[in-house]
Amino acid sequence: MTLPVETEGLTKRYGALTAVDDLHLTVRAGEVYGFLGPNGAGKTTALRMLLGLVRPSAGTVRLFGRPPGANQLARVGALIEGPAFYPYLSGRENLRVLAHYARVGTDRVELVLDLVNLTDRADDRYAGYSLGMKQRLGVAAALLKDPRLLILDEPTNGLDPVGMADMRTLIRRLGAGGCTVLVSSHLLGEVEQVCDRVGVVSRGRLIAEGSVADLRGSPGLRVLADPLDEAAARVRALVGAERVRVVDGGLDVAVEPERAAWLNAELVGAGLAVRELRSGERDLEQVFFDLIEKGTTDVG
Amino acid sequence: MWASFRAELVKLTRRPAAWLLAVVTVVLAATFTYGFPYAGIAGGTDGPYSDRTLPMLLPDRLVGNSLSGLPVFFGALVLILGVLTAGGEYGWGTWKTVFTQGLSRREVYVGKLLALAVAVLAILLAVFASGAACSMLIALVETQPVRWPSVGDLAVGIAAGWLIATMWAMLGAVLAIALRAVALPVGLGLVWMLAVQNLLSGLVAPVLDWVATVQQGLPGPNAGSLVAALGAPTDVPGVAATVGGGQAAVVVAAYLVAFVLIGGALLTRRDVG
Numbered sequence A: 001m002t003l004p005v006e007t008e009g010l011t012k013r014y015g016a017l018t019a020v021d022d023l024h025l026t027v028r029a030g031e032v033y034g035f036l037g038p039n040g041a042g043k044t045t046a047l048r049m050l051l052g053l054v055r056p057s058a059g060t061v062r063l064f065g066r067p068p069g070a071n072q073l074a075r076v077g078a079l080i081e082g083p084a085f086y087p088y089l090s091g092r093e094n095l096r097v098l099a100h101y102a103r104v105g106t107d108r109v110e111l112v113l114d115l116v117n118l119t120d121r122a123d124d125r126y127a128g129y130s131l132g133m134k135q136r137l138g139v140a141a142a143l144l145k146d147p148r149l150l151i152l153d154e155p156t157n158g159l160d161p162v163g164m165a166d167m168r169t170l171i172r173r174l175g176a177g178g179c180t181v182l183v184s185s186h187l188l189g190e191v192e193q194v195c196d197r198v199g200v201v202s203r204g205r206l207i208a209e210g211s212v213a214d215l216r217g218s219p220g221l222r223v224l225a226d227p228l229d230e231a232a233a234r235v236r237a238l239v240g241a242e243r244v245r246v247v248d249g250g251l252d253v254a255v256e257p258e259r260a261a262w263l264n265a266e267l268v269g270a271g272l273a274v275r276e277l278r279s280g281e282r283d284l285e286q287v288f289f290d291l292i293e294k295g296t297t298d299v300g
Numbered sequence B: 001m002w003a004s005f006r007a008e009l010v011k012l013t014r015r016p017a018a019w020l021l022a023v024v025t026v027v028l029a030a031t032f033t034y035g036f037p038y039a040g041i042a043g044g045t046d047g048p049y050s051d052r053t054l055p056m057l058l059p060d061r062l063v064g065n066s067l068s069g070l071p072v073f074f075g076a077l078v079l080i081l082g083v084l085t086a087g088g089e090y091g092w093g094t095w096k097t098v099f100t101q102g103l104s105r106r107e108v109y110v111g112k113l114l115a116l117a118v119a120v121l122a123i124l125l126a127v128f129a130s131g132a133a134c135s136m137l138i139a140l141v142e143t144q145p146v147r148w149p150s151v152g153d154l155a156v157g158i159a160a161g162w163l164i165a166t167m168w169a170m171l172g173a174v175l176a177i178a179l180r181a182v183a184l185p186v187g188l189g190l191v192w193m194l195a196v197q198n199l200l201s202g203l204v205a206p207v208l209d210w211v212a213t214v215q216q217g218l219p220g221p222n223a224g225s226l227v228a229a230l231g232a233p234t235d236v237p238g239v240a241a242t243v244g245g246g247q248a249a250v251v252v253a254a255y256l257v258a259f260v261l262i263g264g265a266l267l268t269r270r271d272v273g
């Protein structure tokens, strides 16, 4: 099975600025891959290089095992940094024009318009579309070729919450249908529900990669008990001092959540008042933020 | 390439600006080539083109009359069309959309140029058709004989006109690609065609020999010489036989090829983003 996306040492420099730095990115067939990073991290530049829009300063790109060239994009759909269409044409006419370029039948046009719920407004001029409608037309265009690989750069930009939910449903459905999806975002929470794996970029470098669960790490337990210092001492004796941290008037305990009942019994048995004991699920955006902070200081 | 050609034709024929340019070209050509000169003859007053005589407006002069605008006015309008065709893709950011559809950039580019050339030919034929109608009307009103140019002359005239007009359109396209914009290329292109070119030939060339020599290699004077050789009246701005017709055709064709190659090299090599 050839990899839909494989880059080696992919680098793009703009003068002194290295927008993408030695990127080794691998997207496996059939997976939904989240490409995450704050604004300016180099996501769009990297995706442009995948599509041959921008020439790498160094490194290689392979899509489905083939180097960039004509026809390489035959079954790759893409929406890069916002939709771009002809304002004087209607949504439908825009897609028909693209269907010519992509050499697909115009029957695909109606199908993809329907997929993004734009059929009603398909005959209106693109210039009059709302941001959300433009974005949806962009996704429709990306789907025109019935792609094996779909590259979506921040597809939820400009969408309202309903539109975002629709987009997630669509991505999930495409993923389930066997399409490989590479979707970028600056918000982890926005794509984590649909991604099989995520890669986090900061300042052009891939600083972490894995499943969302991997990145989040073991959730651990959050314990609120009185008196706090006695509770801390007791828990340290039970699970080892290195697994216990006192944070915000409570304890973060790095053990599996399944041991909650046991820990509770131990603490109560020791005469401590346990007020709260729960899975210490870390806030995702906090995880993301920490990763980026860490990546940045490592680089710096 | 044909895929791109078809897509480009749809884009051009649905574009209101392209129609506006075509209509303006035809109306201006009819007005300046036939309307004003005929009004002058009919009114018997002195004025611009007052040395035009009725025989110059009759159907047998169709080829020269239809080509007379190409060195300047018609040329400027198709230059704008060329800028719009290539520059619009920068203005709307649509290159990235087009270039990710699976065709190579070269195929997209060649298809675009072919469509542009076809649009230019359509406008040229419209100018010939309206000229035929105007001259026939004048002949009938003035009870003059209606004699048409030979098919051979007509074919040579249309071919030469197409060559010149496509060369100007490509100059517009290459300016748009080089500057990745619409407004600036239109401005620079028009300043060149309407002002600089006329100043050089009218004011500078007569007093500076080297300018006169250089001029003979510039696209405008060569276009002017080519249409003059085919019978365009030399009182029209830009029409003058500074070089022979054959040489002029070769030079115009060379510019066309150069513009196509430069535009292609820039478009296929540069980053889109």
Ligand SMILES: Nc1ncnc2c1ncn2[C@@H]1O[C@H](COP(=O)(O)OP(=O)(O)O)[C@@H](O)[C@H]1O
Pocket: A014, A017, A018, A019, A037, A038, A039, A040, A041, A042, A043, A044, A045, A046, B273
């Ligand atoms: N054409 C360009 N010229 C100069 N700098 C650029 C260009 N394109 C992007 N950059 C810079 O590269 C960095 C990465 O940008 P980008 O890939 O758009 O990030 P992201 O999509 O992650 O927000 C930014 O600092 C941006 O300013």
Ligand SMILES: [Mg+2]
Pocket: A040, A043, A044, A045, A081, A153, A154
């Ligand atoms: Mg971006």
